[in-house]
Amino acid sequence: MSHFSVSFSRLGAARVLALSGDLDAHTAPEFEAALAACLAEGGAQIVADGSGLTYVSSAGLGVFMAMLEPARAAGGDIVIAALPERVFETFDLLGFPEVFRFAPSAAEAAALFGDISAGETAAAGAPAAGEAP
């Protein structure tokens, strides 16, 4: 079985989904349900913190794409943060940077939603650490 988990937190107005483990054909439905639940609670400003991701397959890429338009239509976005280089490689190979915004950390991703300043986010350090000041 693939090890994968999603945990939720907030950073300013953004919902942070911290992903860890392998996001593959087996675990993608769990991630999709988590994103759908997030949207269903009115949280459309979403940061996907990928710092704990060890693998992403096409099924995982597809989930990001499936939820992008609904998030944007609800006035939000999905920003992908803190991906390890070798996981980013898969996104990059298929051109995802043309469509998605990527950020070096969850804090910087949350700052793209305009709620916390870049300075504060840089100071915030660890991703998904709960409510920003």
Added chain:
Amino acid sequence: MSHFSVSFSRLGAARVLALSGDLDAHTAPEFEAALAACLAEGGAQIVADGSGLTYVSSAGLGVFMAMLEPARAAGGDIVIAALPERVFETFDLLGFPEVFRFAPSAAEAAALFGDISAGETAAAGAPAAGEAP
């Protein structure tokens, strides 16, 4: 300007979005926002009542497709109801019946969510008439 409107009601557990007028590149964003708002309020069992639709362009088709996976991932679906024959033709030409469920009326579409019996829905008559008994 295209005439288009969306109005909301409920039929059992289903949210009914009654569409009327021309769903084209100009009005599709309004429909997309309505679907996104519906999902954001936790309403993933969606009936799109198309009885008042006079036109659908590719932009409208795209909105249905964009919101399908999020609705299904949230445990719901989008069922398309009561389309006039000439509007259905466009959906059919592109094979949408392979992906979406279509129903002859909003009541029958809502019944697909299993909350009200087929008998009651047949008796319910006019689509989107508010709460089912």
Added chain:
Amino acid sequence: MSARAASARPGALRVGATVLGTVRLAGRTAELSRLRRAVEAWAGTCGLPEAAARRLVQATDEAAANAIEHGMSDPAHGRIVVSGRHDAEGLTVHVRYRGPRFDPTTAPAPGPAEILRARAPHGYGLLLIRRLVAQVGYAYRRGVNEVRLTARRDG
């Protein structure tokens, strides 16, 4: 008339063709409903059967929407010029706008089966343009795209 043969003389009238009217649209999607009504009127004037008229109206709407959303080099100031021409064979709508060359007859696009299988929310416009009318022609001249959509009287 093949697209290739026609590209030598974009906008040229065929022998015996009558211009039914011309509409000039700003680069905004709000203009599309006015365009659809104009094409409907031209189809009525030349007695095109209802189904053929409806499909031509939609193909024109899709071509103009694409010009607005993807094609025009200056949507804020440019215009899309759409005209209807009628001859013995049927009704041809010409959609013209200034912008980079984009040929909807040859642009790479996934087929309907693939795009549906991929659950894609975009890409249906080109497919409709190609499937709704009897013939699609294209020409590019001095920075102006011309898409020609022909509905035949005999379906």
Added chain:
Amino acid sequence: MSARAASARPGALRVGATVLGTVRLAGRTAELSRLRRAVEAWAGTCGLPEAAARRLVQATDEAAANAIEHGMSDPAHGRIVVSGRHDAEGLTVHVRYRGPRFDPTTAPAPGPAEILRARAPHGYGLLLIRRLVAQVGYAYRRGVNEVRLTARRDG
């Protein structure tokens, strides 16, 4: 070795090739992580560079996921048999399963630009299979699909 030349003798060992191991998977996506670890181990055994190994692991995962989700005629009872073979050139993984003929090297699929432009949530698996490894081969024999994925030692 072209796909065509190879289809005459599916599963045949090349001269000098060593079988590194075989994994049998049930038709469930829960099996995929075990498969990835096996291919990783084979890549380690034959000293494949890290980037090439990672890509081969992913291509194998995608091919097996497609077999489970779209290909196997009997996912509940059938098995996917995956083996690794190593020769001077590199490491080749064979993915075999019973099901209707599906050739991932020639199946119609939108290109990466089109599918991305269409914001499609599906269709990335075939693209990855085609792009991640140096060579993809295919054979179909007596109802069994065989997809061969080769990573070269030299990248």
